[in-house]
Structures are given as structure tokens and as C-alpha cells.
Amino acid sequence: MTELWKRIDTNRIVQDALALVSIPSATGNTVAMAAAYERLLREAGGEVTRYEFIPDNPTLVATFRFGDNATTLLFNGHMDVVTLGHAAPEIKDGRLYARGANDMKGSLACILEVLRVLRATAAFDGTIVVVANSLHESPGGRGEDLIALTEQVPLKVDAAIVMEGAVTDCTIAQLGSATFDITIERDGEPSHQLYTPPGTPHPITVLADVVRQLDEWNAELETKFIEDIGYGSYFIGAVQSGEFYNQLTNRATLTGVRRYDPAEPFAEVERFMREGLAALAASHCVRIELDLRKVRDGYRIAKDSAAVAALQRAAGKVRGIKLPTAGKKLVTDAGILAGALGVPVLCHGPDQKTAHASVEYVETAELEKSAGVYLQFVLEMAAAAQG
DSSP: OOOOGGGHHHHHHHHHHHHHHHHHOOOOOHHHHHHHHHHHHHHHTTTTEEEEETTTEEEEEEEEOOSSSOOEEEEEEEOOSOOOOOOOEETTTTTSSTTTTTIIIHHHHHHHHHHHHHHHHOOOOEEEEEEEEEEOSTTTTTHHHHHHHHHHHHOOEEEEEESSSSSSSSEEEEEEEEEEEEEEOOOSOOOEEEGGOOOOOOOHHHHHHHHHHHHHHHHHHSOOOOOTTTTEEEEEEEEOOOOSSEOOOEEEEEEEEEOOOOOOOOOHHHHHHHHHHHHHHHHSEEEEEEEEEEEEOOOOTTTTTTHHHHHHHHHHHHHHHOOOEEEEEEETTHHHHEEEEOSEEEEEOOTTHHHHHHSSEEEHHHHHHHHHHHHHHHHHHHHHOOO
């Protein structure tokens, strides 16, 4: 198998990425970005279908048929970016600086170059499907359009790569993730501490008990090791209550995230939390409301799958590194695709160390290597299919 990845044109990747990051696409409205990416996909030779399951958030499915071989591979990336401001796009010292450069418009540009090389060389005679979705970045996006796509459009592929989330390992499992908002309320209006009837429930005191309860649940989770990943968890990121030093408030809130075993159904995670909080509410004579919203389910794939071996071989040849299999606590859209398609779904892309950072950038050398791995993965999968 020739070193086809050496035909990757890094400059074309960088220029495509620069064009894409110059288009605003904060989660919630990716219309302009989708139009530009659709044009690039068509120019690369794809048959593109544009869906809009959620208004202003298109989902693109581009099919590239290179021959009659049955091997079909899917590459996925999201077009939205986090709702954080950033300086104007700039290429400097071997880096592309911009919001979305790393997460993940650079990867969307990488797969375009892979498709061009495959078209020019006729090195692959199967089919590649590129899926670009819009509602990825939580809390504004939770994969709604990608979920709708998998529920409403038949996608039959042999394996998939989500083009982010891992660069030096081969992800074979991820935890599920859900955000929670817990609201504690008592009857009555906020009142002066000294003029409040004795025995009136204090939401801040109840809040403290909720925190203690979550700590106890965390201790229980730390006795349940999840293979390859570690442990599930409850994490509190923010609490809020009260307006004045001697006013007894009538409301308190906690916000956080629950990370859970990929083998544990979300419904069971929710049931457990609701029952525990209901018991606390009853003991304190207050109302405790739980708003638990799934970010992504977790997933697990077989370590000995052909796709895992193909990615490891591809990274070994292009990056010169051996990718160990690993589980992750972070979540990607791989969970959605793995659950819906029932095939191995892997993660690979440029180093994500600056994703969501105040200053976001991607190394142009990382774009070249990522594109090379994608290209070699296609060839490795085709070779494995032929025996």
C-alpha cells in the first residue's frame, strides 16, 4: 500500500479551514456555514442532501461513490462553535487562530482534502459518507439534529470516525453525560430572618443537604470501577441562593453534570436522582425539582474490531505512534452514532488542547497529519474488507 497520504496538500486544507472559520456559526444558527460547506462538498464530488430538522440548523449528508466495492465509511463533524468571542482569523507561525479552527472546522477541511486525493488517484472503490451536523456544543446543542437524522434517514455504513476527541489514543468507550439543574423552593415570600415563623424551611440549609447527598452518591460511584474509563460522578459547577445577609430566601438552585456508565440507561440515572431528591424534599417539607437533560449517551465498542486495528495501523504509518485503546470521560457525537448505527465508531482529529479556550488555534501540521490518518484509515479498511 503506497504512502498516499504524502499527496495531501496542506495549503488547501488551511485555505478551506480559513474560509470556514471566517463564517460565524455559533450554536443555534449555522445556515451560512452549512451553505459554504455544502458548496465545498459538491466541488469535491459529493452528492449532498441538506436536512433541516431544527430551524436554522442544517444537517448535511454528502455521499462520495468511488466504485462498486461494498465498503462504506462515515466521517462526522459539527459545524457549530461555542458561543465565545474570538479575535479575527489569522494564520501565524504555523497555526490557524480562530474560533472553530480546532473545534472543529479544521477537521471538516481535512476530510475535503482526503476526498480530493481519493478522487484523483482512484485508490479506493467504496463509498464515503460525510455527515456535518449543527447542534453539537452544549448547552445550546445536544446532538438534536444528528439524533433526528439517525432516526429518520437510513444510514448503513461499516464504520465511522468522529473527527475530534482523540489524537494519541484510540477511544473505545465514553461515559454518558447529562446536565442537571436542581431547584429547592419553600412556600411563602423571602422574609426577614427575625420575622419568619419558627420552623420555616431554609432553602440554603436544604441546599447543603443536597450537596452532602451528591457527595455520598459520589462515594458510592467510586466503588464501581468502569472498565477502561474510571468512575462515574456528580459534579456541582454553580450554586445560587439569597439576596441579602438577613433575609430568609424562598429558593435555591444547583447546577452541575452527571457522568454515567455507558451500560447504564439514562432513564435509570434519572429515576435514581428523582427518588433520592424526593426523599430529601419530604424530610424538609420543601419542593425539589430536578431538570436532568442528557448531553450524550455513552458507548463502548469491541477492542478487537477491524476498525480499531485499521485506525491503529493508520496512525502508526502517518503519525509514527502506537495508539493504545482508551476510555474517555468526555463526550462526543460518537455516542449518538454508535448507538444508532450499531457499528464501530472511532474518534480522531487534531490535538484539542485549545478547544473552548479564549485563544483557539490549530497547528497546520496537525491538520496535515489528521487528514493523512483519515486517508490511510480508508485504505486500511478497504484492504481488511478484501481479506
